[in-house]
Amino acid sequence: MGTAPLAPLIELNDGYKIPQLGLGTWPLDDAQVAEAVVEAVARGYRHIDTAAKYGNERGVGNGIRNSGVDRGELFITTKLDGMYQGSGKAAAGLEDSLERLGLEYVDLLLIHWPLPRRDEFVSTWKTFEELQAAGKARSIGVSNFKPAHLDRLFRETDVIPAVNQIQVSPSIPRPAARAFNDSHGIVTESYSPLGASSDLLNAPVLAGVGRKYGKSPGQVVLRWHVQQGLVAIPKTSNPQRMQENMDVFDFELDHDDLAKLETLDAGPDAGVDSDVQGH
Template sequence: MATPIPSLPFRDGGSIPQIGLGTWPLDDAEVEKAVVAAAGIGYRHVDTAVKYGNEVGVGRGVAASGLPRDEWFVTTKLDGVYQGQDRAVGGLDASLQRLGLDYVDLLLIHWPLPQRDQFVDTWETFIRLRETGKARAIGVSNFKPAHIDRLIAETGVVPAVNQIQLSPAIPRRMQRAYDGEHGIVTESWSPIGGTGDLLAEPALSRLAEKHGRTPSQIVLRWHIQNGLVAIPKSRNPERMAQNFAVFDFELDADDLAALDSLDEGPDAGVDSDRAGH
């Protein structure tokens, strides 16, 4: 089955589908069913992490989907246990064993944990893992520009992706601008959320009515048109299908401006070093 999902290119080759399936906090049994259902809808991108405790289920879902491995884009993330020189080697091997895969398409450092000051050593290990082919691309999650500046200055290797909490309510404009200047793809976790009830905003209701869409679809379309990758999470096939159906309409300039007005301010969002995601 052909998928209409557009992809964004990586600076060093390869690409990433703009919509994926987020899997936190599903357990193995739930996520296996979700991945199979998502594959039937057309998803080809799934995001997991060691911290989520569901890599086994993701791998089973990928296998049960009946799709060839090369049609899937699989991301996993290594957390603080694997920070420090060479610790990520065993971490990725264990993830691959749980996933039942020979490689992941994208491997991320889950958090910078700057108080430990080990993220540069960890990045050096990630670079070597990419060279082995066990990770096709490498990137970071919840990193700020100062953290990425250090990675680049000390290793010369720019992350392919920075996955951060991002939505119209928490637009991270400075981070997105920085990523864009460095050729880094920005990926949004919690893409339809905020600190309040984003989907109840009157502006979203008006746009949903205007386009004959759901508020969630309007928000996800905002991500697509801003050149972002979004990984909404759901275990509900109907909701998954709604989240997927965002490539056959377009927001105009006034629509985008209305969504941009929903910014909750620079202090919105969570402390990602301690967040479940």
């Protein structure tokens, strides 16, 4: 296979760096994800995204150990969901995740959803700050947070999130949310970067742009994420698709291409609401 290319690194606001392309692992089970992690690492992936809610952290840990790559070369993200929200609860939640992963720390720990009606995300974030200070999570961030939720964290806590993982794709570009994140030094990470269904990749616009560069529609979309300065975590267990997803760093979309992709915007009502446990 030769030496696999590695994704570029983006610096976070705490000084750590995150690979710009990672492997999404939902909804793979332990056995599937262990194999997928090994395949992905062999193809140059160094960033693996999981969550307590996915039920596959044990498999991710097995894949890490079987990959043949030193743990220090990998960037591992996990997320804690609603059952770990509230003062102190995230500490035991992360301990459980670390035990399942077989790791001493994660590179990035995220609050999976704000769940604003519970009004516990601020107290949860304060526990995250303690976990970061203790070295259990190098970077801490959030997922599915809207600007209003982030504003509360800014007012009531001490650490600005390093990452906000939200649903982003050319059909759900979220320019306002991304601009808000950017203005506060928060990296936007895209889940479902290729679209939540196959509809986006079937768009004739993508096929046309892809022919220009000898790339697939999926590669065009991932290149769009790269050029927007986003971190993308496409989900796949297919080794050929993994290879394809990593092969997006040798071409650049021009102004006309980007204008064509803007026509794919499905409007402001598309996507997952931040109070719905969607991914």
